[in-house]
Amino acid sequence: MDDRKSAGAEAAKPREAPYHHGDLREALLRAAESELTEKGVEGFTLRGCARRAGVSHAAPAHHFRDANALLTELAAVGFGRFVAAMRARQDQAGDDPRQRLVGAGLGYIDFARANPALFRLMFSSFRPDFETLHLKTEAADAFGLLVDSVAALRGVDPRTVRSAMRDVASAWATAHGLADLLLSDRMAFMDEISDGRPEALYADIISRSVPDRPAGGG
């Protein structure tokens, strides 16, 4: 991004590592993701991040209040990429609202499989603080994408029509359950029943969660 600021760090010419890193905050976020990917949420270490970024163990404190604050920010950027993954699948899904909703679900699974540790951090850890503004809004955006997808399918706003919000809950639970079980390797038998096209199976299962006929009681 900024060539001047991130000059002497891990850029082209590491001329003896200047005292000031230049872009330590971003470097720490990258380091944190590596740490997370390699050690998992439960093996994550703040000192490990500092080492990866090439700074002393106490340096991160000047950019993140504590380890959880770093993980909170990492989860926030994770939700940003999460939304992007869902949008990507929707873009290639065409105009049919059902296919677009299914696409959101496939993107959900894409992201989980591509970023297992990050997904765990975002959905199965108590360390990120969801009251922090950035994370709160990014997570809300992800939820919003799902709500919009159901809205397009049902033609009503789930925020005001109960039956539609029930569809949101149903689709979300199904996609989330698939993603979570897949990345914890609990669905090894999937390979044997998917006829070599696992995504078609995922799509079928997600599609079931929102029947053609909206359920009554809205």
Place this chain on the structure above:
Amino acid sequence: MDDRKSAGAEAAKPREAPYHHGDLREALLRAAESELTEKGVEGFTLRGCARRAGVSHAAPAHHFRDANALLTELAAVGFGRFVAAMRARQDQAGDDPRQRLVGAGLGYIDFARANPALFRLMFSSFRPDFETLHLKTEAADAFGLLVDSVAALRGVDPRTVRSAMRDVASAWATAHGLADLLLSDRMAFMDEISDGRPEALYADIISRSVPDRPAGGG
């Protein structure tokens, strides 16, 4: 269970705590569950378990190889209770195969809400070793209950009929997603759309996952 062996411990007469605990292994498992419940998977501490059991920090090593081994055993007994929770709902579901499958799902959710930290340990942690025999078989039993429920509904064995195994995957993913999102407090909006009967909504969502007409391609 055994009054003679668990005598001097935390039982009736704590006469100066004998050098040998008498039933430390079981006491550690109970302590571990308390520790897990109060501190969560990420705050779990082996030394904390030892303190709760009233022994020194190194005592657990004589009963469990390391902290993960203790968590592995705890997860195993957790799966035992997990199966019991599903059976309990099935027992009160009557004879209709669909209601019994839904019952299994409701039991799944019951257990998750009643034992959030334990559920997390069982499904979202890499610390338990699923290659350990006890845990492996208990987890397989839980899976077996689900398979049997689908078998009863479809009238065929999912282990040999692909379409039925797809129903297993679908029902499991849905129940699991619901449970996981509920206990991470991501579905607060459920209260507003469930008309005061959340379980009926859970049942509806689970039921969607296995349509009346089996999908083709089995």
Place this chain on the structure above:
DNA sequence: CTCACAATCTTGACATCGTCAACGTTCCAT
């Protein structure tokens, strides 16, 4: 019965972790 061995528990040590306080270094506005 006894007595040596095995099982059980304790104490102490080590490396590592998150956090804090104190201090050095560099940047930048005045």
Place this chain on the structure above:
DNA sequence: ATGGAACGTTGACGATGTCAAGATTGTGAG
């Protein structure tokens, strides 16, 4: 230029998991 603010380092503290060594108790062979 210079002094305060921002940024980074060193050192320390208590806590953790694990290991090694010692203390205590149960137990089976004689």
